[in-house]
Amino acid sequence: MRLSFLEPLYKQPGPFASVYLDTSRDAAIDDPDAAIELRWRHLRDALMSEGADRDSITAVAGTVGSDGDVPGTHGQAVFTAHGRLALLDELPAPPSQDTAHFGTLPDTMPLIIQHAPGIPYLAVHVHYGGRHSTDAGGTVRIEAEAGTWPLTKVTPGHRLGEEIPVGDWTRAAGEIGRELEGHARRIDVETVVVAGDVWARGILVRRLPASLRGQVTTVKGAGESEPGRALLEQRLDGLFRGRMAAHDRALLDAFLAERARGGASAEGLAAAVSALQRGRVKALFLNDHPESPFRLWVGPEPGQIALAEQELRSYGTREVREERADAALARALVGTRAELVVVPERELWLCEGVGVLMRYADPTSRE
Known part of the structure; x- marks a missing residue:
């Protein structure tokens, strides 16, 4: 993230x-x-x-x-x-x-x-309750929203709304698909969630651009979306619960690969602090422990972070304070433009709840 x-x-x-x-x-x-x-x-x-x-x-x-x-x-x-x-x-x-x-x-x-998890997605609801034939009367109504989960619960993304006569639905579905592709591309969507009438949504899915078709997940029903809340919120909540964003998953896989070969990774608070001091952290992995007792010493600058007060003073830092470790780590990550990945402990236990993927391996650590 x-x-x-x-x-x-x-x-x-x-x-x-x-x-x-x-x-x-x-x-x-x-x-x-x-x-x-x-x-x-x-x-x-x-x-x-x-x-x-x-x-x-x-x-x-x-x-x-x-x-x-x-x-x-x-x-x-x-x-x-x-x-x-x-x-x-x-x-x-x-x-x-x-x-x-x-x-x-x-x-x-x-x-x-x-x-977290910060999943970029596109939600589409196809409203139709008539006869499953293009010569039927009535209209197909489309609602779509591009956003990042779970933030769209309280800050809805861009909404698309269209109403198409059933007789024009086969042709119009291709045009709507291309429009959806544009919205998806802007936020690098990783999942397209489609709900609604099986027949009408099937026509839309088949006419989506190839770049979107492989990302489609269909869900049953829809549930009414409350005004001001995310489209398909209840379905998305069930779909995304416990899931990591693809970008974060790739970082975690890279961390595990480096750890397996003794490469550019480390675990524990001391190792994370040392890497942040030198601006070497690409991503920090954290088991979320709000009750964590760990504390760190910090100076005015993001990289001024240490386990002990004297260490910072030995670098010439005069203004030092003791702070909660999570607050100190967050500032250091933002200041060094490193990323953070929240990892459930049930999926991966980290020593002292912290691990880091380095931007590059430390040559001095190799024999």
Whole structure:
């Protein structure tokens, strides 16, 4: 997963207030705005106890709950610095718990985790309920959306809508297929999910460009899509649950190959920190452990990261602070333009929950 979406945040100086809050507005909540306000009060007290300045707290307060137009269950990640909003991101799912932190580095790892698996896809729903013949009356209606899962749950992608007379469907399906190919190409789609009437969608699939036909997965039914949410959301949730994006899978395969031959890979926190210090990391692999007790020492620059305070000071770094390891690693990855791959522990256990694929092998490590 590329972390370029965080670059604007790290260009700003800290300290940062980082807030994760459930801002769901669904039918199960009688007064969602009152519930959000109550949760925010608890987080405000937590920020004050950590020494957050009044301007930063005011900036968060002016942003929390501003996503009233987003339906269903979801959350917000809010980052402020020096009394200004530094980054606002809608979360596809509510955070496991509401949290607030004030410190030198922003607490970005929970946001990164919610961006995973980051699968670029195209969803297509073919609406038709008439007789399966091109001489029937009525129309075939097409809905399509290109997006990245799971972000399209709260930030829908580009939507295509067409309504075609049944008699023209065979010809029009080819034209729609070429239009879909253009949308798919823009985001390098890896999966095309097609739902709806079996006969009508079959005509469309057969007339899709060859570049898309091999990526098609058909799903039964569709489920109604809630306005403002992802097209075919329920079907996509079942299809993509536990799946990695193809790009991340390729990085993991490369890591495993290098590990098997003792090449450009390493495991453990110390090895990861050493590689990040030298800008050698191509991708970092992480078992997601929100409760991880590990901490690291950091300086003002992304590559200034170490296991011990004295190590940083020996390099001439004067301003050093101890931070949570995940916050320090996230900043180092963004600053060195390395990628992050979240790997379920059940699929691959990593020493201390961390592994790295190097940009190149260290010749000094070979005998």
